[in-house]
Amino acid sequence: MSPVPDFFSPSWAESVRAALTAGPSEQARAAKLQEYWDFFELIKSMYPASWALGCRDLPDLGSTAYLFVQWDGGTVTGCRIIGPDEPLEATYVLGMDYRDWKALHEGYDAQRTVMYRKIVLEDGDLLEFFKAIYFFVESLAVIGSVPAVYPQTLRSVAPAR
């Protein structure tokens, strides 16, 4: 049995790639109408964009690192960690605090993560981004569910709201 990867490590990114390719769980699919998932699959099949999903205040690093995800033809063609010194090139750049990534992993709702601006769009065309918002939200939930070791922080963490 493989060890659980560290959050925002290369092996975690590899697990994220596999999880995104597999898509939402049967449990998640059962809770929503098939027409919603048909729309999700339609968007996924033609989505040509990339995301750089930032984690601010990553413990041990102390700065922002990004998970880069490239979509093409319905599959993830690139999924890796971009460090603070590497160039950041993605269709959409988004950022979220470490504590909110941890809350997402612990079950905080992905829709509210967007609505409550836990994750924000830092760069990219807003109206184009929202044409695929259900695909993004469901994918964010998938990423949050990937097993990982989340380091403890020294600072107290306020309850996620």
Added chain:
Amino acid sequence: MAERKSPTAVLREGPRALSDDQVREIEDSALAEVLQVDIDDVIEYVHKDLKSLPDFTTLYRKYLKQRWDVYDLDFTQDKVDWQEKMTEEERQSFIAVASGFHHGERQVEIELPVFMIGASEEEKLHIAAQIEDEARHTVFFDRFYREVVGLKGDDIMAVLDASFPWVSETFVAPFGLLAYQADELRLHPYDERARVRYGTNYFLWIEGVLALSVMKVTLSYARWRGFLPAYYTGFTATCRDESRHVQGGMRYLQDAVRKDPTMINEIHDTLRTILSVSGVVSRRIYYEPLGWTDDEVRALFFLQLRRKLNDVGIGLSPDLEELLQRVQPVLAGG
């Protein structure tokens, strides 16, 4: 609430003419008298001034006359109706529709302040009043969910957490977009194009279309059945508040397009995004227990959108017309 007209009767009757007496009744009713006001008249009142939109100072003065105290409402009879008279099917349908508003009011309350920065001084007065309205509407739903539905929570967010399971996944499209548009305005408060895109989502779509539809569905049910008098009173007063918001928002969009006709492109681009994600639902809401069919809700939804666009003079491009045909109502609002 003597009249027991079918909730959907207005769809067959079409737009109604309001007499001066009816307008006075809507405008001047104190909170206790709002129970007697017909919700269809209030929705008609929303549209009354859309062709010759009032200025922001007039809207602010109306606010000063029409503001009401949300703590004056007594939900005692509503609780009896909810627990003893309404069927389980009615309760589930009602809460499925109303929860979009419970969360929607909170969203529009907190996303509006940044829009004020780039506004004219007169419009700032109107927006400040609107923020207070939205906060009051948030408290209204908090009280309804605690005192009538029986949800528990130590604070407002805890009650929102408790009602969130009824919120549809498609809620994120208009309200998540609004949050991100507010962020855009926070960074660029004087970007007029960003303001028009924000205004299209907030004032035209969320308030002008979504909110008025959900108001109509639950309020006409309450009036038809003679149930939930405090809900009817508070939410009809909310609808009267919304008339000022929609009129102010349409005034802003109309002025922006008159000043710079290319702004219509920002309105169209925003509608293109909204409509392209509005052709799908994630869960089925059963409207029948509230006296509506899916097709009637859809007709109501289109009626609200068409009237706003026509009255304000916003035309749609052919691709938007095509997208519009595929739209499914999301019953939420703010």
